[in-house]
Amino acid sequence: MIITPIQIRFADIDALGHVNNVNLQHFFDQGKVDYMQRVLGLSGVWRKEGFVQARTETDYLAQVFMEENICVRTTVSRLGNKSLTFSQQIYDADTGQIKAASVAVNVAFDFETQRSVAISDKWRQAIEEHGIENFQVADATGCAPRPGH
Amino acid sequence: MIITPIQIRFADIDALGHVNNVNLQHFFDQGKVDYMQRVLGLSGVWRKEGFVQARTETDYLAQVFMEENICVRTTVSRLGNKSLTFSQQIYDADTGQIKAASVAVNVAFDFETQRSVAISDKWRQAIEEHGIENFQVADATGCAPRPGH
Amino acid sequence: MIITPIQIRFADIDALGHVNNVNLQHFFDQGKVDYMQRVLGLSGVWRKEGFVQARTETDYLAQVFMEENICVRTTVSRLGNKSLTFSQQIYDADTGQIKAASVAVNVAFDFETQRSVAISDKWRQAIEEHGIENFQVADATGCAPRPGH
Amino acid sequence: MIITPIQIRFADIDALGHVNNVNLQHFFDQGKVDYMQRVLGLSGVWRKEGFVQARTETDYLAQVFMEENICVRTTVSRLGNKSLTFSQQIYDADTGQIKAASVAVNVAFDFETQRSVAISDKWRQAIEEHGIENFQVADATGCAPRPGH
Structure with missing residues (x-):
């Protein structure tokens, strides 16, 4: 499981005084990108292979x-031939309260040929070594305080 | 069914050369807000009642x-006591190709008391008069060209 | 002068109940991209030449x-060898009130070589034919209603 | 001077492969909000007084x-009666390279009465104690690594 502290932006908050639901998807994306970098070594902008x-x-x-200490936890809960499923939770790192939960199917993609591809053995091995798991619902692990807030 | 042309922004396009998946959720939101204004008369920023x-x-x-002519079509496909379900499609208005499809459960909410509330009779009647429907999959209605592109 | 109606998004409004100042820059960008398409023929995503x-x-x-009818007007007010200056105003199309004014220096850029380049004769001619001008401060031309709102 | 590490989002990168210029303004905003919290004690969403x-x-x-380690440094370089000026730089924390520099005039505002107000003595004192300063151009102080990247 990868834990990613989120840096909330002032403009993430909408007229209703809370983080806009679309912007919450940026938080889930942050978790996925963090997983891809730390587990798969995919960094920067993907030129050829990505998802x-x-x-x-x-x-x-x-x-x-705005004033909450928010983190995202990310796991791969299913690993297929060409696709994998991320399971994620956005939570309050101080109280453990789960704010939003998401499941996302991602497909390995070759941006040069613009086609879906099989997940490489190298990536498959890295994911399996990291562990394929679902969340324990009661899990409420904290994360380091986010900076700049 | 409400049809909403979308004004794509340069910054909606990500490093992969297509509209970022999170930004597609802004397009679905645009359709929902348009439905709420045109069918329910909910305009501007919601001070008391909203979703x-x-x-x-x-x-x-x-x-x-970026260069595509994109619209969103929005219907209410289920109307409950406190919640309703939007069914939506983002599509290419020139070819009819469906780009993304979404189902969204929205709950009526009182922002003063911060509690969910029953959908008012006035709103219920407006939604029923507009029609509760699902999409015909083959449906590919066009929409007026979007400006500023 | 190019006039571009703006489609405000719900998430553009921040916790203060108005369009967030950063999001106003998206509106100016929309005007610039519209100018580049309509005057220079630069559409879609720039692969080689752009700004x-x-x-x-x-x-x-x-x-x-949120409930205002907002447009952007865009002119080129200075044309140099490698750069040009856009002058822009965001305004209320119903009242003519100017909401924000901006001057932006843009440099012609070759994204393949990653270097600034001279503005091509073809572009120079198109800009000159369209007219290099500054705003009349009292100018309050309307624009077509924006859709999806 | 306040130093704020920035958590870049995948969607900040545009079709040109770099952080979109509008999104850079979110980075400057992050620095200002961080200053306001750490120096003025203004946290969360401003209900009454803000800027x-x-x-x-x-x-x-x-x-x-995307792969760069980016920080923002923020100072107040001028303190007036109702307004102050922020001076800011976005820089690469590894190399010290300055990526963007900005000067922003902010006006103290009462969101209940919707009017500009004098900067309170409490805030004035906090700003003066923190120091009113301009950047040394050669300054290239690092900042802590940002998380989630």
Whole structure:
């Protein structure tokens, strides 16, 4: 499991005084990009191999506010031939409250040929070594305080 | 069914050369806000009554590019006591190609008391008069060209 | 002068109930991209030739609200060898009130060689034919209603 | 001087492969909000007293890329009766390279009465104690690594 502290931006908050639901998807993306860098070594901008998102299912469970200490936890919960499924939670690092939960199917993609491809053995091995797992619902691990807030 | 032309922004396009998947959620939001204004008369910023998003399920079917003529079609496909379900499609208005499809559960919410509330009779009647429907998959209605592009 | 109606997004509005100042820069960008397409024929994503922004000066004169009918007017006010200056205003199309004014220096750039280049004769001619001008401060031309709002 | 590490988002990168210039303004905002919290004690969403931006001048000096370690440094360089001026730089924390520099006039604002107000003595004192200063151009102080990248 990868834990990513989130740096909330002032403009993430909408007229309703909470983080706009679309901007919450940026938080999930931050977790996925962090996983891809730390587990798969995919950094910077993908020139050739990367992932495209095929499907997301998100439950918005509680409002997220500017002054909260927010993190995202990310695991791969299913590993297929060409696709994998991320399971993620946005949570309050101080209280453990789960704010939003999401499942996202991502497909390995070759941006040069513009086609989906099989997940490489190198990536497959890295994911399996990191562990394929689902969340324990009661899990409420903290994360380091985010800076710049 | 409400049809909303989308004004793509240069910054919607990400490093992969297509509209970033998170930004596609802004397009779905634009359709929902348009429906709420045109069918429910909810305009501007909601001070008291409005909706919060409880769940979204989105299928990303094809990449969206800057030069495409993109619209969103929005219907209410289920009307409950406190919640309703939007069914939406982002599509190419020139070819009819469906780019992304989403189902979103929205809950009526009182922002003063910060509680979910029953959907008012006035709104219920407006939604029923407009029609509760699902998409015909083959449906490929065009929409007026978007400006500023 | 190019006039571009703006489609405000719900998430453009921040916790203060008005369009966030950073998001106003997206509106200016929309005007510049519209100018580049309609005057220079630069559409879609720039693969080789385009512009990078070198400097912006922006005055935020009045708050912009969700329910307002907002447009951007864009001119080129100076044409140099490698750079040009855009002069722009964000305004309320119903009242003519100027909300924000900006001057932006853009440099012609070759994204393949990653170097600034001279503005081509073809572009220079198109800009000169369209007219190099500054705004009449009292100018308050309307624009077509924006869709999806 | 306040130093704020920036958490770059995948969607900050545009089709040109660098952080979109509008999104760079989010980075400057992050620095200002951090200053306001750490020096003025202004946290969360401002209900009554806060600031509105009146003017920004920004020089975009070098492209910002996804894999870079980016920070913002923020000072108040002028303190007036109702307004103050922030001076800021976005820089590469590894090399010290200055990516963008900005000067922003902010006006103290009462969001209940919707009027500009004098900067309170409490804030004035905090700002003066922190120090009113301009940057030494050669300054290239590092900052802590940003998380989630």
